[in-house]
Amino acid sequence: xxxxxxxxxxxTLRADIKAIGSPRGxxxxxxxxxxxxxxxxxxIFLYRVAAACRxxxxxxxxxxxxxxxxxxxxxxxxxxxxxxxxxxxxxxxPTGIVIGEGAKxxxxxxxxxxxxxxxxxxxxxxxxxxxxxxxxxxKIFAGAVILGAIRVGHGANVGANxxxxxxxxxxxxxxxxxxxxxxxxxxxxxxxVALKRVV
Amino acid sequence: MGRLVSDLKADLAVLSKVRGKGAMAFVACFxxxxxxxxxxxxxxxxxxxxxxxxxxxxxxxxxxxxNIILNGCDIDPAAQIGPGFKLPHPVGVVIGPAxxxxxxxxxxxxxxxxxxxxxxxxxxxxxxxxGDHVTICAGAVISGPVHIGRGATIGANxxxxxxxxxxxxxxxxxxxxxxxKGSDQSLFDLRDQPNMA
Numbered sequence: 001x002x003x004x005x006x007x008x009x010x011x012t013l014r015a016d017i018k019a020i021g022s023p024r025g026x027x028x029x030x031x032x033x034x035x036x037x038x039x040x041x042x043x044i045f046l047y048r049v050a051a052a053c054r055x056x057x058x059x060x061x062x063x064x065x066x067x068x069x070x071x072x073x074x075x076x077x078x079x080x081x082x083x084x085x086x087x088x089x090x091x092x093x094p095t096g097i098v099i100g101e102g103a104k105x106x107x108x109x110x111x112x113x114x115x116x117x118x119x120x121x122x123x124x125x126x127x128x129x130x131x132x133x134x135x136x137x138x139k140i141f142a143g144a145v146i147l148g149a150i151r152v153g154h155g156a157n158v159g160a161n162x163x164x165x166x167x168x169x170x171x172x173x174x175x176x177x178x179x180x181x182x183x184x185x186x187x188x189x190x191x192x193v194a195l196k197r198v199v
Numbered sequence: 200m201g202r203l204v205s206d207l208k209a210d211l212a213v214l215s216k217v218r219g220k221g222a223m224a225f226v227a228c229f230x231x232x233x234x235x236x237x238x239x240x241x242x243x244x245x246x247x248x249x250x251x252x253x254x255x256x257x258x259x260x261x262x263x264x265x266n267i268i269l270n271g272c273d274i275d276p277a278a279q280i281g282p283g284f285k286l287p288h289p290v291g292v293v294i295g296p297a298x299x300x301x302x303x304x305x306x307x308x309x310x311x312x313x314x315x316x317x318x319x320x321x322x323x324x325x326x327x328x329x330g331d332h333v334t335i336c337a338g339a340v341i342s343g344p345v346h347i348g349r350g351a352t353i354g355a356n357x358x359x360x361x362x363x364x365x366x367x368x369x370x371x372x373x374x375x376x377x378x379x380k381g382s383d384q385s386l387f388d389l390r391d392q393p394n395m396a
Contacts, residue, residue, distance in 0.1 A: 096271065113293045113308075
C-alpha cells in the first residue's frame, strides 16, 4: 500500500516539501530555512532520518532513538521510527501526534494535531498486525484516534475527534465515537441536518 | 505597544493566586506558569507581526516557533485574541487566524481551524469567531466560519460545525446545543428526557 522504501531519503523529503506547499528545494539553505521556520517539515524530517538510521546497524539504532527523543522534545510528536509513512506526508500543526511502531500510512496523507494511530490491545507488543494500515491520500483531522488492525481505504477522511475501530472503505468518511462510515453523499445530508439544528 | 502592555496586564489579571505586583508578578508568572508564558509569547508574536515590517515578521515567526517548542502551543500570530485570554494547560492548543473575544478560556488540545482545504488559507472569514467569556473544554474542535456566542461553553471533545447561541452549552460529535443558562431546564432535567439529551 505504501511506496516508502522504494524512494530514496532525498526523494521522499522532496515529496514532503511539496506536500507542505513550499516551493523550496533540497539545497542546504532551503533545508535550514524549512527546519527553523516550518514545524511541519521539522517533524517529518526528524522521523525520516530516524527511520533511515534504523537500518544502518547498532550505531544507527542509537541515532534513531536519539532523533526520536529530539522529535518529542522539539515538537511533542511521538512518531516511532519503525512506522511506515509514505512520501508526501503533511502535518500542518505537529503537536500531540502519536504514531505507533507498526502503523502503515500511504502516500500524500494529511495528519493534523493530536491524532493517535496505535494498537488496540497491547498484550503482544511484537505483533505488528495489531496496528492500522492506512491508504493513500487520506486526511486525518484533529484529535482522531485510529486503533487496531484495521484498514482505512484510499482517499478516506477521518473526522475530528473520531474514534475509528472498524475498517473504512475507500473514499468514505469516518465520524463520531465510535466512528460511523459515511459515503460522500451521506456526509452531505448529515452536515445539512446538523446545520439545521442551529437555534 | 500600548495595546501589548494592556493585553498582558489583562491576561495577568485573570490568573488566580498571583503573588506580588507589576513587573515582578509578570516575570514570575512568565517563568513559572506555562499557560501565561504561551499567551505572552503569542502576544509578542502578534505585536511583531503587526509592526516592524519584514524584520517584525521574521521575529514573529521565531517567537511562534519558540512557543511550539516550549509549550506545544501553535497559535498563529495573525489570530486576533482579546484581553484576558487564559490557557491553563497550553499543550496541543492550535489556533488559526481566528477572531477571539475577551476573557476566553481554552483548555488543552483544543483547535480553532478551517473546515475545507479549498478555502483561502489566510482569510479570517473561513475561521471561527468566538465571543467574549467563552469556555472551550479539553479536546474540542471548532472548525469553519462559525460564530460562538457570548458566554457559551463548548464541552470536552465536541466537534462544533454550527453557530452556537450565547450562554448555551454545545456537546457531542457533531455538536448539539444542550441547554441555555438561565432557562428553566437544567442539565439534570434534560437527562430524564432521552429525546433531548
